[in-house]
Amino acid sequence: MKVFQSSRRSIVGALLLFLLHGSCADDEVVHKAVGDSLDLPANQPKDNLNVEWKFNGDTFAEYEENQFKPVEQSLFPERIQQNNDNISVTIENLKHQDSGNFTIVAKKVGGRQHPTKLIVLHVHDRVKNVQIDYKISRLSKNCTFHLHCETLDDLNSSYSWSSDQGKSLGPQLNISLHPAESRKVSCTANNTVSQKSTEKTLVCTEESKYTGFRQELWLTISISILAIVILSGIIIACFRWRKRKGQTESEAGITVYEDVNPEGPAKKRTESVVNGMSIYETVDDIKVDKNLPQTIYDKLNYQRHPTVTASTSSPYQEVL
Structure with a gap:
């Protein structure tokens, strides 16, 4: 009796396993690269056939009465191609977000449903650089x-x-x-x-041992050279600034008109000019005698008349 009950349980278990297997979806794992296409055929006779394509539970294509029905495309906009000849849907230019579960549900009009086709898609990048x-x-x-x-x-x-x-x-x-x-x-x-x-x-090679040391040495040398260049630039800039500042102070304190400054101390031109000579020395403190010619006209007519008389109409008459 126990043997019969055990055998009956085995038969029932096998029958349930068979029914479950027959009703389960036909699974397929597909790997695609970014930019590839995915074909989703119904693989059923097209007469009196209704087909529905879903992605993660959402319908994105339908086939009824021997033609495709318009479906709002929010999942794969402008990337779906529908083929009436073999009742298939193609998703073009695959992207990473297209990875997921695709199901194809087909059934006869007024008849039984065919086994659901399940496709698990994985979209990968192509290996380009190693x-x-x-x-x-x-x-x-x-x-x-x-x-x-x-x-x-x-x-x-x-x-x-x-x-x-x-x-x-x-x-x-x-x-x-x-x-x-x-x-x-x-x-x-x-x-x-x-x-x-x-x-x-x-x-x-022997150099392999010192590769890291040589790199550090070159880095140290480069930093030292850069520091020397920057320091040299600072020194040159300071030297030029000090030189320009000295010239400015010299020019501010000694000018050709300094001896006419009423507020400054009386100073002769010979004391303010380094070499003691200028164009003004001939008419200033270098003159030896006040009776010598004072202008260019005195040289031409030294005994010029200080005033105009009846015999001379001009101080320059004798020259003419």
């Missing part, structure tokens, strides 16, 4: 290269390495080389829609 970075550590004379492979196009990418020592997986790789030894390594970054590779040649 770079290899490394640091060097030394043990004795040998070089150990600590390699790191990276791409910023898709952070979920996987990595693989290839060299004459074999292959390995993961973004990290360590390689040890003897002095003067070299090796070429290749890193490949890939996701479900694309892949990209890059190569680098590693060389173990």
